[in-house]
Amino acid sequence: MWRGRSNAGVIGGRGGRRATSMCRVRIADDETGLDHRGVGTREVEGGEVYADWSAARLVVALAAVVVVAGVAFVVLMRTVLSSDDSAPADGAGAVTIGEVVEQPVDAPASTVRERASAVAEALSSQTIGNQPFAYERPSDVAAEFVRITEGLGEFTLAASVGSLVPDGDLRAIGPVDLAWTLSDGTVFATQGELRLARVGPEWQIDWDPAVLHAGLTPGDVFVRERITSPRAPILGAGGFELVGERPVVEVGVVTRDVASIDELSIRLAELLGIDGSDLANRLRRSPSDAVTPVASRRVADIESLAPRLAALPAMVLTETTATLTPYDGYGRALLGWTGEVTAEILERSPDYFAVGDIVGRSGLQAAYNERLAGLPGSRIRIDRRFPLRDRTGQEIPADADANIVHLSAPQPPEAVQTTIDHRFQSAAEGALAATGLPSSLVAVRVSTGEVLAVANGPGAAVDNHALTGKYPPGSIFKVVTAYAALEQGASVDQPTGCPASIVVDGKEFRNSETKDRGNVSLRDAFAHSCNTSFVELGTAMDGATPPRVARSLGVGAEYRLGTTAFSGSVPVRDSAVDRAATSFGQGQVLVSPLSMAVMAAAVADGTYHPPTLVVGAGSGADGAQALDPAAIAALQEMMGAVVDYGTGQALKGVPGGQVHGKTGTAEFGSGDPPPTHAWFIGYQGDVAFAVVVDGGGFGGSVAAPIAADFLRKAAEQG
Numbered sequence: 217m218w219r220g221r222s223n224a225g226v227i228g229g230r231g232g233r234r235a236t237s238m239c240r241v242r243i244a245d246d247e248t249g250l251d252h253r254g255v256g257t258r259e260v261e262g263g264e265v266y267a268d269w270s271a272a273r274l275v276v277a278l279a280a281v282v283v284v285a286g287v288a289f290v291v292l293m294r295t296v297l298s299s300d301d302s303a304p305a306d307g308a309g310a311v312t313i314g315e316v317v318e319q320p321v322d323a324p325a326s327t328v329r330e331r332a333s334a335v336a337e338a339l340s341s342q343t344i345g346n347q348p349f350a351y352e353r354p355s356d357v358a359a360e361f362v363r364i365t366e367g368l369g370e371f372t373l374a375a376s377v378g379s380l381v382p383d384g385d386l387r388a389i390g391p392v393d394l395a396w397t398l399s400d401g402t403v404f405a406t407q408g409e410l411r412l413a414r415v416g417p418e419w420q421i422d423w424d425p426a427v428l429h430a431g432l433t434p435g436d437v438f439v440r441e442r443i444t445s446p447r448a449p450i451l452g453a454g455g456f457e458l459v460g461e462r463p464v465v466e467v468g469v470v471t472r473d474v475a476s477i478d479e480l481s482i483r484l485a486e487l488l489g490i491d492g493s494d495l496a497n498r499l500r501r502s503p504s505d506a507v508t509p510v511a512s513r514r515v516a517d518i519e520s521l522a523p524r525l526a527a528l529p530a531m532v533l534t535e536t537t538a539t540l541t542p543y544d545g546y547g548r549a550l551l552g553w554t555g556e557v558t559a560e561i562l563e564r565s566p567d568y569f570a571v572g573d574i575v576g577r578s579g580l581q582a583a584y585n586e587r588l589a590g591l592p593g594s595r596i597r598i599d600r601r602f603p604l605r606d607r608t609g610q611e612i613p614a615d616a617d618a619n620i621v622h623l624s625a626p627q628p629p630e631a632v633q634t635t636i637d638h639r640f641q642s643a644a645e646g647a648l649a650a651t652g653l654p655s656s657l658v659a660v661r662v663s664t665g666e667v668l669a670v671a672n673g674p675g676a677a678v679d680n681h682a683l684t685g686k687y688p689p690g691s692i693f694k695v696v697t698a699y700a701a702l703e704q705g706a707s708v709d710q711p712t713g714c715p716a717s718i719v720v721d722g723k724e725f726r727n728s729e730t731k732d733r734g735n736v737s738l739r740d741a742f743a744h745s746c747n748t749s750f751v752e753l754g755t756a757m758d759g760a761t762p763p764r765v766a767r768s769l770g771v772g773a774e775y776r777l778g779t780t781a782f783s784g785s786v787p788v789r790d791s792a793v794d795r796a797a798t799s800f801g802q803g804q805v806l807v808s809p810l811s812m813a814v815m816a817a818a819v820a821d822g823t824y825h826p827p828t829l830v831v832g833a834g835s836g837a838d839g840a841q842a843l844d845p846a847a848i849a850a851l852q853e854m855m856g857a858v859v860d861y862g863t864g865q866a867l868k869g870v871p872g873g874q875v876h877g878k879t880g881t882a883e884f885g886s887g888d889p890p891p892t893h894a895w896f897i898g899y900q901g902d903v904a905f906a907v908v909v910d911g912g913g914f915g916g917s918v919a920a921p922i923a924a925d926f927l928r929k930a931a932e933q934g
Contacts, residue, residue, distance in 0.1 A: 328388050331412055331419040332377040339375035339394065339427070350413040350420040357423050364425060364432065367439040368596065370399040377410055386414035392427055398440070404596060404622035408432075429621060435601025438621065442570060443593040447539050448629035450551055450580055450588070452636040453668075459551050459581065461537040465518040467511050472504035473530035483528060484510055487521055507532045514540070539574075546645055547636070549680035550670040550779075552579020567591065579680065580632060580830070583779050590629030596622040633831040635666035640903065643929035644671035647907075647922050654910040656682035657926060658813040662902045665817065665825030665840075667777070667810070673909075683781040686806045687908060690882025691728075691745045691915070692895045693766075693801025695815060696786075698742055698854060700765040701753045702847035708739040708854055712753075714746035720796045725751050728881055728914070742854040743862030745879060745916075747800045754799020759790040762798050762805075768841060770814040770824045771807060778830025784811040801882060809906045816897045817904035819855065820876070822848045852876060855898065864896065866920035871931035875900045877923070879915035894918035900927055 338344045345358025365371070373396055380390035392408040406429040411422035425432035449460035467488065474480050477499045485492030488511045495510060502508040513521070518533070525531050541551055557573045568586050569575055575589065576582040597619045604612040604619070612618055644657040648671055655673030660666065670682045702708075714733035717726040727733075727747045733740075741749035754762070763786040767773050771784040784807040789795055797803030810827065818824040824841045855876035858864040863879040877898025883890045894912030896919035898905060905923060912918040 328380060328412060328419050331421075332380060332390065332410065335410060335421060335427075336375045336377045336392070339392070340373055342373060348415075348418065348420040350415050350422050352423045357421075360425065360434075361428075364428060364437050367437055367599070368396070368398055369440065372397045380410075380412070383411070387422070388412045388419075394428065402594060402596075402622070402624065406430075406621060429598070431598055431618075431621075433601070437599050438596055439599045440594060440596050443595055443624075443626050444573070445590045445592075445626050445629050447554075447574075448588045448590070448631045449539075450584075450632045450634065452634055452638050452641070453666075454638075456638045458547060458634065458636055458638070458641075459539060459541055462540045462542075463515050464512045464536060464538045464540070465515055466509055466534045466536050467513065467518075467525060468507040468509050468532040468534060469499060470505065470507055470530045470532060471499050471502055474499070475529065480528060480530070487524055488513070507534075512536070512538050514544075542638070542642075545674075547641055547670065548579070549672040549678060549682070550579055550636075552576050552581035552583075554581055561585065578678070580634070580779060584632045584830075587630050588632060591627035593624045593626030595620055595624070635661075635668065635828055635831065636670065637668040639933045640669040640930055641671065643926050643933060644669040646929050647671075647926035648673035650922065650925065651909055651912070651918075653912055654681065655908065655912070655922070656685060656809040657905065657907045657922070658682050658809045659903055659905040659926075660810075660813045660817045660827060662817045662820040662899055662904050663825075665814065665827045667827055667829040668903065669905075670810075670829075680780075681908075681910075682809045683777070683779065685808050685908070686782055686785075687808070687893055687895075687910075688882040688884055689801035689805060689807045689812065690880035690893065690895055691747070691800050692812055692878045692880035692882075692897050692906075693805055693807070694742060694745070694750050694799070695819065695851065695855070695878055695897070696762060696766045696769060696771065697750050697754055697757075697799045698738070699769065699819075699843075699847055699851050700757060700761050701738070702850045703765070703844050704757075706738060706753075708850045709737050711735050712738055712741050712746075712749045714741050714744070714749045716748070718748040718751050720751060720755060721792050723793045723796070725796055739854050739857050740862075742878075743857040743860075745858075745863050745881075750799045751796040754795050755792050757795065757799075759788045759795055762786055762795075763788055766815075768824060768843060769818045770826070771811050773824070773826065775810075775827055776833055777827060778833025781810055781827075781829075782806075782808040783814075784808060801880065809908050812895070812897045812906035812908075813904050816877075816899050816906060818843065819848060819851055820899035820904050859898070863916035864898070864920050866916065867896075867898065867924045867927070870900075870924050870927045872900050872927055875927065877920075879920055881913070881915050896920045896923045898923060903930070 335344075335347060338347050342361070344361050345354045347354065349357055373394060375392055375394045378391040378393060380388045383389045389409065389411050392410045394406045394408060395403070396406065397403050408427040408429055409424070410427055411424060412419050413422045425434055425436060446461065449457045452458045467484075469480065471477065477496050481492040481496035481499065484490065484495060490511055499508055515535075522533070525533065539554060541547060553576075554574050555577045557569045557571065557575045558577070561575055562569055562571070565586055568589055568591060570592075573589075576585045581588065595615070597615065598621060599614070600619065603614070606612055640659045644659060648655050648657055651673055653673065657669065657671045658667065659669035661668055670680070672680060672682050712735070714727070714736050716730045716732035717724050719725075725747055728745065733744060733746060736744070736746065736749070738749070763772060766784065766786040772786050773783050775781050775783045785805070786798070787804050789798055789803065794803055798805055814824075814827050822843050822845060824843065826839065855878055856874065858877050858879065859867050859875045864875075864877045867875040867877060875898050877896055880893075880895030880897070882893045882895060884893060885891050891911050892913055894909040894917075895915045896907045905926065907919045907923045907926070909918050909922065
């Protein structure tokens with residue numbers, strides 16, 4: 217038997233598979249039944265293989281000589297072995313491994329059954345190179361096996377050969393079933409085609425990549441690809457995309473057109489605000505003819521930069537999309553930011569992410585990484601040396617079904633729905649932009665507890681102090697003390713002293729700026745934030761009352777927002793000095809802006825509603841709690857007085873109706889006097905809110921104007 221090679225052009229291939237430029241050519245020998253191979257044109261299922269006859273004339277002439285010698289040789293061999301290797305009788309049907317008649321015991325070679333079993337075992341053990349091949353060198357076949365399968369990574373393989381049928385006198389053909397198990401547990405199956413040829417006394421493999429999969433032809437390989445989905449959005453009220461796909465322009469560089477990478481990197485660093493040294497290193501490592509991404513910028517931001525970028529060499533600007541908030545800084549601490557996956561995230565979620573993935577690195581983006589990304593799928597396909605073409609000659613896409621061996625569909629990502637209202641979030645961001653100090657603003661819907669806005673000012677934009685900050689509340693905690701006193705029978709009109717200072721067990725407590733207002737009503741003491749009046753109220757209460765009352769207003773209650781939050785801490789304090797400090801929010805009392813907005817909402821509604829942020833994350837463990845109607849009505853009146861004529865007049869007359877509130881100036885740290893946080897909490901209609909400016913000074917002069925600006929901006933957008 218003789219195998220020739222040809223550079224014939226290929227249109228189709230055997231069994232529907234495309235042929236390759238190394239086509240096998242057959243010269244039939246009528247007497248022997250052997251299939252010698254030469255050059256020519258033959259019909260095949262799925263197309264024809266065309267060869268250049270002019271280039272093959274010499275081969276044909278030589279083949280004629282070989283045929284004559286071959287006929288003589290075969291006749292001689294049949295005379296000697298006629299009883300051992302005759303073909304099955306007509307009508308005998310398919311020859312299976314178990315049915316093929318074995319050679320005589322004195323024959324030196326294997327039977328078809330033995331060779332097929334050996335092939336199955338060699339495939340299973342991935343040692344196909346230890347088999348005999350009719351036309352190829354075993355080392356070449358072993359190398360091709362590795363090349364075809366290396367794209368799968370590590371795997372185990374179980375192969376079995378099915379029923380074999382005769383293919384002429386000295387050939388047999390049959391299916392090969394292969395079960396593949398990859399290192400990550402992926403399981404799939406293929407069916408190939410095994411061809412055996414009788415060479416002298418031995419059955420050998422007529423090797424073809426189709427042994428591994430019927431669709432494989434020489435030069436093809438298996439490839440395994442992850443299938444990921446676009447990251448799902450984070451939604452706000454009304455389906456608004458707080459984080460979603462938005463248009464951007466990607467700035468890139470083709471380094472072959474750059475005279476000085478260092479000079480270009482310095483210039484781009486100035487224009488785009490990036491690390492020039494890192495960029496220079498990346499550009500040097502990049503292929504010279506490829507576009508190396510430099511940075512992505514929002515379309516609006518790139519407009520002013522476009523002329524200057526266009527003046528630089530080798531620049532490529534590409535319109536694309538990226539997962540972004542409506543504008544830079546919007547809800548950054550709450551929503552979070554994305555970046556390349558870290559080793560820690562990979563270790564925590566190995567089934568979801570791979571090296572190079574863009575994932576959430578903070579905020580809700582990180583907390584709901586797997587949900588927003590979805591579980592990736594995978595596909596195993598044939599990467600073809602020569603792409604398949606359809607009937608019109610058009611190239612069939614690489615990911616078309618004809619090339620797919622196995623598909624594991626991805627689990628689609630799921631959006632995270634929040635209660636954030638874009639109108640209020642945008643107003644909160646705008647209001648805090650006026651201060652360069654760390655600051656926070658939280659807004660809550662009075663009637664439901666839904667969190668409408670979570671904003672952090674420039675100095676704290678990456679830290680979510682709005683939800684997790686732990687601050688002394690100062691005078692805004694007088695809401696708790698006042699409600700406790702009203703529950704116990706106090707009235708808004710009852711007189712109370714407001715001296716400049718008061719001493720409790722040797723400890724002096726003073727009013728802000730040491731003002732002495734004499735005897736005033738409880739309403740006026742609240743409106744003007746008289747510390748000494750509330751020291752008297754607080755020391756008259758037992759140490760367990762402030763924590764209990766605070767919890768009924770949501771301070772220190774259990775929150776289930778779907779993200780980390782601090783609800784506050786009001787410890788039981790037994791000493792008179794400690795109770796005095798607690799009465800106006802000093803000592804050991806700590807709160808967050810969220811908990812203060814929740815408290816304001818509870819006063820506004822007369823019911824404490826556990827705050828909600830991520831829909832479906834669950835409400836607070838305590839559930840809604842109704843408050844004392846008479847005490848709440850009186851407290852609402854007192855909070856109205858703060859804005860009407862007290863320390864919160866900065867909010868008087870803002871659009872949207874009357875505002876009720878309370879200012880706060882909370883001491884922290886050391887010094888004489890110590891620095892203070894500026895607070896304002898309040899409500900207007902169905903919206904309650906809390907503002908804090910870290911180290912900002914006085915609540916009435918610093919935080920209250922920010923709260924007023926927030927309400928004005930919200931009204932403008934409404």
